[in-house]
Amino acid sequence: MANTPENPVDDRRAVRVEIDRVSKSYNNQRVLDDVSFTIEPGEIFVIMGPSGAGKSTLMRAIVNLEKVDEGEIRINGLDAFKQQTHKLMHTAIVFQAGGLFNSLTVEENLGFYPREHRLYDRKTINEKVAYTLRILNLEGCADKMPSQLSGGMRKRVAIARSLIIEPRLLLFDEPTSELDPVSAANITEVIGTLREEYDMTSIVVSHDRELAASIGERVALMGSGKVVMLDTPQKLAESEDPEVTAFLKPSINCNNPRFRQNLAC
Ligand SMILES: Nc1ncnc2c1ncn2[C@@H]1O[C@H](COP(=O)(O)OP(=O)(O)OP(=O)(O)O)[C@@H](O)[C@H]1O
Numbered sequence: 001m002a003n004t005p006e007n008p009v010d011d012r013r014a015v016r017v018e019i020d021r022v023s024k025s026y027n028n029q030r031v032l033d034d035v036s037f038t039i040e041p042g043e044i045f046v047i048m049g050p051s052g053a054g055k056s057t058l059m060r061a062i063v064n065l066e067k068v069d070e071g072e073i074r075i076n077g078l079d080a081f082k083q084q085t086h087k088l089m090h091t092a093i094v095f096q097a098g099g100l101f102n103s104l105t106v107e108e109n110l111g112f113y114p115r116e117h118r119l120y121d122r123k124t125i126n127e128k129v130a131y132t133l134r135i136l137n138l139e140g141c142a143d144k145m146p147s148q149l150s151g152g153m154r155k156r157v158a159i160a161r162s163l164i165i166e167p168r169l170l171l172f173d174e175p176t177s178e179l180d181p182v183s184a185a186n187i188t189e190v191i192g193t194l195r196e197e198y199d200m201t202s203i204v205v206s207h208d209r210e211l212a213a214s215i216g217e218r219v220a221l222m223g224s225g226k227v228v229m230l231d232t233p234q235k236l237a238e239s240e241d242p243e244v245t246a247f248l249k250p251s252i253n254c255n256n257p258r259f260r261q262n263l264a265c
């Protein structure tokens with residue numbers, strides 16, 4: 001295969017994402033401040049950081065849902081601020097809230113986008129929907145409405161829906177938030193498995209340290225629009241940088257009289 005940006009030399013579907021000196025402000029508040037890093041093909045890359053750090057803004061910029069003030073983002077060398085790039089690179093995003101159509105069944109939710117955009121013929125769509133439901137253990141839910149599902153199942157349906165286009169780059173914004181630990185572990189496992197199934201690059205915004213430690217190959221810790229630290233989960237856990245420990249090992253003030261009775265400080 002030719003060594004073009006669409007078909008990199010190693011013949012992988014998974015893409016490389018380069019974030020190059022990206023800055024963005026909202027009303028004089030610098031939300032992304034000269035952010036640069038590269039995500040390698042096939043990597044599961046986790047972005048962590050406190051609320052308001054700019055994580056979702058960066059995710060929206062990567063998928064061209066947000067304009068930036070400065071900098072570039074490239075996917076396999078192509079401009080991420082052009083919609084055509086996302087078509088070629090099969091980019092998909094799973095939003096925190098899922099964004100399912102409440103009036104459609106699970107099966108109809110999965111088939112909606114490819115049908116609307118006439119991506120495949122009807123038989124192929126049905127096959128892809130059935131295959132994706134099977135991969136995510138959702139076969140029994142095909143005819144259910146989203147309101148009949150648990151939070152964890154709804155997340156799985158949202159992920160399944162994004163898989164229909166066979167993504168080469170899949171972004172997840174807080175995939176395990178609002179889930180109990182068992183469902184969160186299940187979604188974490190799903191994200192890990194999908195990378196093998198689809199040969200794709202995954203970017204996961206999450207506060208979930210279990211997720212970062214178990215499937216994240218590298219983690220970028222963001223704070224106030226900047227990358228505070230970028231390394232393996234283990235290196236982050238070992239870090240003694242106060243900005244890193246403040247996020248990863250927050251301490252409860254044991255001198256607060258309200259807590260004294262319950263905490264063995
Ligand atoms: N459309 C917008 N208009 C104005 N300000 C915005 C807009 N979107 C985000 N912001 C601000 O930008 C900052 C970063 O927001 P962002 O959603 O990227 O944070 P985040 O790191 O994803 O936080 P969280 O963990 O709470 O989801 C916040 O201070 C937010 O108020």
Ligand SMILES: [Mg+2]
Nearest residue numbers: 055056057173
């Ligand atoms: Mg966010």
